[in-house]
Amino acid sequence: MSSPSVAVAKERLKNLLVSDRIRCAPDAVDRLSNDLYYTVSKYMEITPEDFNIEITRTDIHIRYTGEKN
Amino acid sequence: MGEVIVITSGKGGVGKTTTTANIGIGLSQMGKKVLVIDTDLGLRNLDVVMGLENRIIYNLVDVIAGNCRLKQALIRDKRFPELCLLPSAQTKDKTSVSPEQMKKLVDELRDEYDYVLLDCPAGIEQGFQNAIAGARRSIVVTTPEVSAIRDADRIIGLLEASGIRNNQLLINRLRVDMVRRGDMMSVDDVTEILAVELLGVIPDDEQVVIATNQGEPVVGDGSQAGAAYERICRRLAGEEIPICDFSRPEGILGRISGFFHRNQGGGL
Numbered sequence: 001m002s003s004p005s006v007a008v009a010k011e012r013l014k015n016l017l018v019s020d021r022i023r024c025a026p027d028a029v030d031r032l033s034n035d036l037y038y039t040v041s042k043y044m045e046i047t048p049e050d051f052n053i054e055i056t057r058t059d060i061h062i063r064y065t066g067e068k069n
Numbered sequence: 070m071g072e073v074i075v076i077t078s079g080k081g082g083v084g085k086t087t088t089t090a091n092i093g094i095g096l097s098q099m100g101k102k103v104l105v106i107d108t109d110l111g112l113r114n115l116d117v118v119m120g121l122e123n124r125i126i127y128n129l130v131d132v133i134a135g136n137c138r139l140k141q142a143l144i145r146d147k148r149f150p151e152l153c154l155l156p157s158a159q160t161k162d163k164t165s166v167s168p169e170q171m172k173k174l175v176d177e178l179r180d181e182y183d184y185v186l187l188d189c190p191a192g193i194e195q196g197f198q199n200a201i202a203g204a205r206r207s208i209v210v211t212t213p214e215v216s217a218i219r220d221a222d223r224i225i226g227l228l229e230a231s232g233i234r235n236n237q238l239l240i241n242r243l244r245v246d247m248v249r250r251g252d253m254m255s256v257d258d259v260t261e262i263l264a265v266e267l268l269g270v271i272p273d274d275e276q277v278v279i280a281t282n283q284g285e286p287v288v289g290d291g292s293q294a295g296a297a298y299e300r301i302c303r304r305l306a307g308e309e310i311p312i313c314d315f316s317r318p319e320g321i322l323g324r325i326s327g328f329f330h331r332n333q334g335g336g337l
Contacts, residue, residue, distance in 0.1 A: 003251075004250060004251025004252055005251070005252050006251045006252060006253065006254055006255075006258065007251075009214075009215050009254055010254065010258060010262070012215055013215045013218055013219060013262060014262065016215070016219050017219060017222050017262065020219065020222065020223060021222070021226070056264070057222065057225060057226040057229060058226075058229060
């Protein structure tokens with residue numbers, strides 16, 4: 001018996017929606033994320049852990065969690 | 070001033086027409102004056118689902134072309150006196166109606182009804198643009214499948230781009246047994262991904278097929294799907310009805326704990 005298929009469905013769907021929403025190929029999402037990280041890192045000290053990109057139907061959010069205590 | 074609601078999905082075959090028919094009939098049974106309009110030019114279906122296919126004389130294209138007066142094209146449903154159908158044309162020419170003409174027609178009609186429901190064709194072509202032209206809000210129908218949810222996301226984006234911001238989700242054909250064993254996305258999974266307000270959930274129910282065979286609605290027939298459509302109608306009319314996501318055993322506690330709050334934001 002195969003493992004439950006929902007996890008696969010959700011993963012595929014999330015990738016599809018991100019590329020649909022910015023109308024580009026899935027690997028372009030990764031390249032965009034890398035470029036955005038690189039650009040921000042020129043002006044601010046950031047680490048990948050602090051840096052999060054979220055793409056919605058209308059916006060691209062860059063979240064920087066900043067200094068941690 | 071009546072509410073103008075477009076029922077849309079992007080993907081075909083997810084239950085737009087069945088939903089339009091049952092919500093239209095359900096609202097009319099609550100005493101609301103309802104007009105349902107089939108905007109799928111060339112593939113007329115709403116009349117068949119409603120069992121009114123033998124009563125069509127004029128259609129939407131005739132009204133817009135001025136071949137008849139509006140009143141001559143409206144079909145009154147003898148079973149539901151508050152309900153009218155404006156059928157679509159079975160012609161091939163999908164460009165015979167423009168979004169401007171649809172908007173003008175709907176604007177003229179909305180004062181006379183409590184609800185005008187527009188059954189939208191599948192796809193994102195001109196038929197979609199026609200259907201949404203006069204609408205102020207939408208019901209986006211999806212099933213818990215990757216392709217249907219993907220198309221629903223696309224449609225919500227297009228609706229928002231057209232200025233329609235009141236978009237609510239209807240999840241159709243949910244199979245509780247498959248959700249339980251992890252082989253179908255749950256209501257939570259779908260609403261998390263699409264991030265729009267949930268209007269309701271219709272369980273997969275063979276009674277829908279049986280009723281559609283007979284040209285009868287499921288609302289009022291005592292079936293699970295019928296009861297779910299009735300709750301959606303009451304919610305549309307402004308009643309606070311908790312959403313049953315069918316993930317828990319039936320009963321009052323299960324229904325209350327299945328209540329969903331408005332899902333804010335748009336993240337993945």
